[in-house]
Amino acid sequence: MLRIENLHVRAGNRDILRGVNLSIDIGQVHAIMGPNGSGKSTLARVLAGHPEYAVTGGTVAYRGQDLLAMDPEMRAREGVFMAFQYPVEIPGVNNAYFLKSALNALRKHRGEEELDAMDFMTLVRDRMKWLDMDETLLNRAVNEGFSGGEKKRNEIFQMAVLEPALAILDETDSGLDIDALRIVARGVNAMRGPDRAILLVTHYQRLLNYIVPDVVHVLTDGRIVRSGGKELALELEEKGYVWLEQAV
Amino acid sequence: MSTSTQVVQDLARREYKYGFITDVEQDIVPRGLSEDVVRLISQKKNEPAWLLDWRLKAYRIWRTMKEPTWANIKYGPIDYQNMIYYAAPKRRPSLESLDEVDPEIRRTFDKLGIPLEEQKLLSGVAVDAVFDSVSVATTFKAKLYELGIIFCSFSDAVQNHPELVRKYLGTVVPYSDNFFASLNSAVFSDGSFAYIPKGVRCPMELSTYFRINARETGQFERTLIIAEDGASVSYLEGCTAPMRDENQLHAAVVELIALDDATIKYSTVQNWYPGDAEGRGGIYNFVTKRGKCLGVNSKITWTQVETGSAITWKYPGCILQGDHSVGEFYSVATTNNWQQADTGTKMIHLGRHTKSTIVSKGISAGHGQNTYRGLVKIAKDAGGARNYSQCDSLLIGDQCGAHTFPYLDIKSSTARVEHEASTSRIGEDQIFYCRQRGLSTEDAINVIVSGFCKEVFRQLPMEFAVEAQKLLSITLEGSVG
Ligand SMILES: Nc1ncnc2c1ncn2[C@@H]1O[C@H](COP(=O)(O)OP(=O)(O)OP(=O)(O)O)[C@@H](O)[C@H]1O
Ligand SMILES: [Mg+2]
Numbered sequence: 001m002l003r004i005e006n007l008h009v010r011a012g013n014r015d016i017l018r019g020v021n022l023s024i025d026i027g028q029v030h031a032i033m034g035p036n037g038s039g040k041s042t043l044a045r046v047l048a049g050h051p052e053y054a055v056t057g058g059t060v061a062y063r064g065q066d067l068l069a070m071d072p073e074m075r076a077r078e079g080v081f082m083a084f085q086y087p088v089e090i091p092g093v094n095n096a097y098f099l100k101s102a103l104n105a106l107r108k109h110r111g112e113e114e115l116d117a118m119d120f121m122t123l124v125r126d127r128m129k130w131l132d133m134d135e136t137l138l139n140r141a142v143n144e145g146f147s148g149g150e151k152k153r154n155e156i157f158q159m160a161v162l163e164p165a166l167a168i169l170d171e172t173d174s175g176l177d178i179d180a181l182r183i184v185a186r187g188v189n190a191m192r193g194p195d196r197a198i199l200l201v202t203h204y205q206r207l208l209n210y211i212v213p214d215v216v217h218v219l220t221d222g223r224i225v226r227s228g229g230k231e232l233a234l235e236l237e238e239k240g241y242v243w244l245e246q247a248v
Numbered sequence: 249m250s251t252s253t254q255v256v257q258d259l260a261r262r263e264y265k266y267g268f269i270t271d272v273e274q275d276i277v278p279r280g281l282s283e284d285v286v287r288l289i290s291q292k293k294n295e296p297a298w299l300l301d302w303r304l305k306a307y308r309i310w311r312t313m314k315e316p317t318w319a320n321i322k323y324g325p326i327d328y329q330n331m332i333y334y335a336a337p338k339r340r341p342s343l344e345s346l347d348e349v350d351p352e353i354r355r356t357f358d359k360l361g362i363p364l365e366e367q368k369l370l371s372g373v374a375v376d377a378v379f380d381s382v383s384v385a386t387t388f389k390a391k392l393y394e395l396g397i398i399f400c401s402f403s404d405a406v407q408n409h410p411e412l413v414r415k416y417l418g419t420v421v422p423y424s425d426n427f428f429a430s431l432n433s434a435v436f437s438d439g440s441f442a443y444i445p446k447g448v449r450c451p452m453e454l455s456t457y458f459r460i461n462a463r464e465t466g467q468f469e470r471t472l473i474i475a476e477d478g479a480s481v482s483y484l485e486g487c488t489a490p491m492r493d494e495n496q497l498h499a500a501v502v503e504l505i506a507l508d509d510a511t512i513k514y515s516t517v518q519n520w521y522p523g524d525a526e527g528r529g530g531i532y533n534f535v536t537k538r539g540k541c542l543g544v545n546s547k548i549t550w551t552q553v554e555t556g557s558a559i560t561w562k563y564p565g566c567i568l569q570g571d572h573s574v575g576e577f578y579s580v581a582t583t584n585n586w587q588q589a590d591t592g593t594k595m596i597h598l599g600r601h602t603k604s605t606i607v608s609k610g611i612s613a614g615h616g617q618n619t620y621r622g623l624v625k626i627a628k629d630a631g632g633a634r635n636y637s638q639c640d641s642l643l644i645g646d647q648c649g650a651h652t653f654p655y656l657d658i659k660s661s662t663a664r665v666e667h668e669a670s671t672s673r674i675g676e677d678q679i680f681y682c683r684q685r686g687l688s689t690e691d692a693i694n695v696i697v698s699g700f701c702k703e704v705f706r707q708l709p710m711e712f713a714v715e716a717q718k719l720l721s722i723t724l725e726g727s728v729g
Contacts, residue, residue: 090682090699092698
């Protein structure tokens with residue numbers, strides 16, 4: 001479903017990604033780990049189409065389309081979702097209203113009818129249950145004054161409502177307490193299925209106890225230096241990244 | 249960065265859809281201003297001598313005044329002798345029946361979304377339609393009159409209720425108030441008049457829709473609203489003008505009077521032609537609006553959404569004279585392309601335990617310049633007076649400007665005044681976040697801007713909040729990148 005080949009990305013005047021290769025099949029869950037500053041968020045943001053990055057080489061095919069040629073909103077409408085490492089606040093904009101606009105933009109793109117307020121609320125209530133979310137968050141402004149953990153949970157909640165084909169979760173586990181981690185993992189697992197792929201960026205093997213990945217990749221200094229099964233995460237936990245960097 | 253900048257710029261170039269011209273035969277007085285012209289206007293309107301006298305006093309004092317220069321706006325000289333001060337459609341309806349409105353004018357208002365047939369109007373809104381210098385129709389007059397409410401054109405009020413007009417005219421904005429108010433007092437041609445008697449809550453929204461049509465003509469309307477003891481009314485004002493290359497002057501005056509326990513809510517959605525993307529043409533909007541909370545516990549709320557005009561100069565204010573009276577000002581002012589706005593409010597606390605709230609939201613895009621100018625004055629005897637002010641500015645793009653001038657003049661030691669201000673730029677990251685969820689850049693900007701304006705929109709009656717939001721998105725079209 002997603003095929004990244006020899007991807008080179010620049011930001012400012014630095015090469016951040018320096019030849020990333022990565023393929024994800026539909027139905028799979030992949031995890032990306034790697035040291036701070038290695039380019040994990042950059043990869044996620046480039047896949048989502050953030051205008052700050054310049055792709056200087058390589059290709060990304062998504063369901064047979066040239067992903068890099070699409071506007072961010074087109075990518076979203078075609079099923080690419082990114083949960084942000086640092087979700088932004090949009091003061092004054094009702095969270096439920098925002099999500100409804102987003103959902104209807106996707107539905108419109110697919111030629112489906114827009115959901116009315118009733119059907120939308122039914123869907124939303126159901127997904128809030130998955131995530132044990134406090135309903136008051138719905139009527140607050142998007143992420144405004146949310147705690148770090150609430151922001152992360154709100155991202156996964158949006159994903160659960162928007163039902164993307166490809167979900168990229170950038171450090172969704174960071175900042176969650178132990179209970180919240182379990183709940184969010186439950187939400188992600190509920191989304192797991194044969195017609196969806198998930199790419200998880202994380203620093204902690206702990207998350208992978210809850211969401212067991214099919215493949216684990218290690219990104220160091222803008223390149224994927226090792227890929228393996230879920231055991232790779234355990235090995236990293238034990239030995240750190242230095243071990244891999246020396247091996248390169 | 250570049251794509252959103254592109255969209256911002258495109259937004260800025262959106263078209264003004266009210267810019268058409270209506271072809272009707274006009275009765276026009278000769279160009280220029282003199283005592284004769286003032287007399288001619290008064291005579292055309294068949295006015296009593298005291299009113300002509302009042303106009304002449306205003307004219308004479310105006311001649312000694314200078315156009316104010318303190319505002320943060322730039323524009324070429326206005327030639328007051330090269331302007332037409334009165335233009336009225338020739339075919340005047342008797343105003344007894346709405347059926348007599350010139351069909352061409354009726355079509356104009358239809359096109360603007362203001363049908364003049366009562367059954368077609370939004371239920372619960374009575375409309376006074378002003379076309380150039382005169383009122384052409386007022387709906388639901390009879391129904392309101394059953395409750396003792398007088399809602400009619402200013403000219404009709406002068407003919408039919410001269411005692412009320414004479415008692416209150418100029419008591420809030422005297423004819424000597426300022427350059428533009430004096431000019432208006434000399435030459436005002438029409439406007440709306442509303443009187444709500446004791447204890448009556450007006451059951452529908454009253455509204456005036458102003459349309460400038462004639463070329464090289466200034467529009468000088470005057471509105472007077474009086475709410476007697478315990479009365480309440482909500483009033484709405486809308487306006488548009490054709491697209492023309494030359495600038496046109498609009499200098500209106502609005503006076504509100506609230507007696508004991510009375511409430512007046514005055515809302516404006518201002519959408520005069522703003523000029524084109526190069527800054528050619530557009531309305532010069534120099535307006536004096538003021539309300540007097542004369543009675544105890546009275547309350548006046550100004551809500552304005554200013555999206556149009558090349559230049560906006562207006563400071564709707566409240567004189568809080570009655571003890572425990574309340575003044576509120578909620579404003580959204582948008583400037584795009586080369587628009588300039590210098591707007592804000594004046595809250596004058598005279599009575600004890602008076603309270604005022606100011607919420608101002610300025611949005612600048614393109615080369616727009618947006619200034620908030622506000623005065624909070626608390627007199628020595630206004631013990632326990634309180635004011636809260638909040639002024640937020642939002643910048644879209646990097647060629648626009650936002651300025652804030654809050655003036656405080658506090659003479660009472662027991663007064664409490666709070667002021668908060670912020671300036672922010674629409675963030676690339678906010679836009680990206682919205683786009684990542686599937687919204688277009690334009691929708692993203694609209695969503696972010698409407699969130700920014702929420703506290704003000706909340707003050708508007710429902711249908712108008714929707715309208716205001718639409719207008720805002722049109723104004724900002726083409727503004728982000
Ligand atoms: N717009 C930018 N301009 C310049 N440098 C950038 C930009 N964005 C990212 N970088 C740099 O690229 C490198 C990779 O950043 P990135 O955020 O992708 O790292 P990460 O792997 O997600 O790190 P962390 O684990 O700390 O989240 C960092 O050194 C960062 O400072
Ligand atoms: Mg990161």
